[in-house]
Amino acid sequence: MEGGSRADGRNPNHLRPFSCTGNPLHRAHGSARWAQGGTIVLAAVYGPKPGTRKGENPEKASIEVVWKPKTGQIGRQEREYETTLKRTLQSICLLTVHPNTTTSVVLQVVGDDGSVSFHMM
Numbered sequence: 269m270e271g272g273s274r275a276d277g278r279n280p281n282h283l284r285p286f287s288c289t290g291n292p293l294h295r296a297h298g299s300a301r302w303a304q305g306g307t308i309v310l311a312a313v314y315g316p317k318p319g320t321r322k323g324e325n326p327e328k329a330s331i332e333v334v335w336k337p338k339t340g341q342i343g344r345q346e347r348e349y350e351t352t353l354k355r356t357l358q359s360i361c362l363l364t365v366h367p368n369t370t371t372s373v374v375l376q377v378v379g380d381d382g383s384v385s386f387h388m389m
Contacts, residue, residue: 276305284381306381316369328363330370338377349375 273279284305293299296312303309320330333354335346357373377384 303379306379307384308378309384310376310378312374312376313371314374315371316366317371318369320368320370324370326368329361329366329368331357331361331363332370332372333357334372334374336374336376338380 276284278284284307286304287301288303289301291299292301293310293312296314298313300311301308302311316329320326320328321332324330331354333350335342335349335353337343337346353373353375361371
């Protein structure tokens with residue numbers, strides 16, 4: 269890398285181009301398309317649907333998160349992403365408004381040039 273620029277020509281202090289589009293998926297109750305450079309993730313929300321998941325408190329809403337990688341099987345890293353996102357959503361959603369329901373959030377990685385990964389604390 270000459271002059272401190274990256275392989276794609278960006279300077280170290282420049283981000284990949286970013287875009288976000290709401291509701292690109294028509295069958296979902298809500299959806300978004302997030303892109304940064306060649307990384308593209310589609311997110312879809314379904315629900316709330318009646319009933320909670322096994323082991324969940326029926327006096328609160330249940331949140332299910334499914335992370336689908338671009339290729340291959342779901343592994344340990346994807347399960348950690350699901351857990352982190354579920355905990356984050358549980359901390360910001362009002363789970364008592366729709367008790368005994370489940371809302372599903374599905375994330376599909378369409379492209380990944382390095383922007384998908386995040387570090388867990």
